Amino acid sequence: MNHSTSVWLVLLAAFILANLPFLNERWLALLPRRLPKTLWIRVLELLICYGILIGLGLALEQSAGQIAPQGWEFYAVTGALFLTLAFPGFVYRYLFKRRG
Template sequence: MTQTASVWLVVLLALLAANLPFVSNRLFAVYALTQPKNLAIRLGEMVVWYFLIGGLGLYLEQRSGQIAPQGWEFYAITGALFITFAFPGFTWRYLFKHRP
């Protein structure tokens, strides 16, 4: 896999994973819950997805060559980008009116 393809793969998976907690009522899109998820559970799930996608990106970077050193700035920017990616799912879940 080329470096460009692996970057786009991570970006697309991050976009999907950031919206998954807001689209699905299941925990990690697998486990059915007895009560509906609240915002705190959705945000916690989003943090777990952030670290999973980040681990995948780290693996792909390690596979393609030497890993570049990252400081706190890198994690602040990628966290903000992940939150930005979650905006469509958040908007759909909390700002649109859902009719039964």
């Protein structure tokens, strides 16, 4: 897999993982829940999905060669990008007015 494909794969996975907590009522989209999810549970799921995304990125970087050391700036920027990608799911869940 070349670098361009890896980058697009990570971006697509980031978009899917960022919106996943807002688009379903299951815990991490796998386990059913008895009660509806609150905003705080969705934020916790968002953090877990961010960790999964970082793991995927590290795995793809390792398969391409040596992993470059990352500082706090890298995680701040990728976290901000992840929250930006989660905006459509948040709008759909909490701000979009549904009829009926």
